[in-house]
Amino acid sequence: MDSVSHFEIPVDDIKRAKRFYMEMFGWQISKIPDMDYHWIETVDTDHKTGTPKQPGAINGGMMLRTDPRATPTIVITVQSLDERLEQVKQAGGSVAFPKITVGKHGFYAQISDTEGNSIGLWQNAKPDC
Numbered sequence: 001m002d003s004v005s006h007f008e009i010p011v012d013d014i015k016r017a018k019r020f021y022m023e024m025f026g027w028q029i030s031k032i033p034d035m036d037y038h039w040i041e042t043v044d045t046d047h048k049t050g051t052p053k054q055p056g057a058i059n060g061g062m063m064l065r066t067d068p069r070a071t072p073t074i075v076i077t078v079q080s081l082d083e084r085l086e087q088v089k090q091a092g093g094s095v096a097f098p099k100i101t102v103g104k105h106g107f108y109a110q111i112s113d114t115e116g117n118s119i120g121l122w123q124n125a126k127p128d129c
Helices: 014-025 081-090
Strands: 003-011 028-031 038-041 059-064 073-077 094-102 106-112 118-124
Touching: 003 014, 003 118, 014 028, 014 038, 014 059, 081 094, 081 106, 081 118
Parallel strands: 003 059, 073 118
Antiparallel strands: 003 073, 028 038, 038 059, 094 106, 106 118
16 A cells, blocks of 8 residues: 655745745754755754654645646555556546656656646655665
């Protein structure tokens, strides 16, 4: 069974949104070097793995909104992104944003479910052996 691994919040003003979420919820938000992306820690996190230390908790990300219709997205970690992208078509959904490589971290794509909801899919990069 695949699990929800994080969320993404598109924003119009990074500085304003960062201040809001930090003040409102006490989240820690930091820019990821060499990316137009900010990492959101909702709980204490193992910085080596990026994994929340609190069972059941998830962290997230924040980026500038590129589409005025963009809304928060949940992201589900899968073992094989390519297989899931084929499955979504068979299940009646569609690929909204094709697979991309995200640095050395992994791979990302977005799908639309049968109801038009946007869901992110994430595959971790294989660790170097």
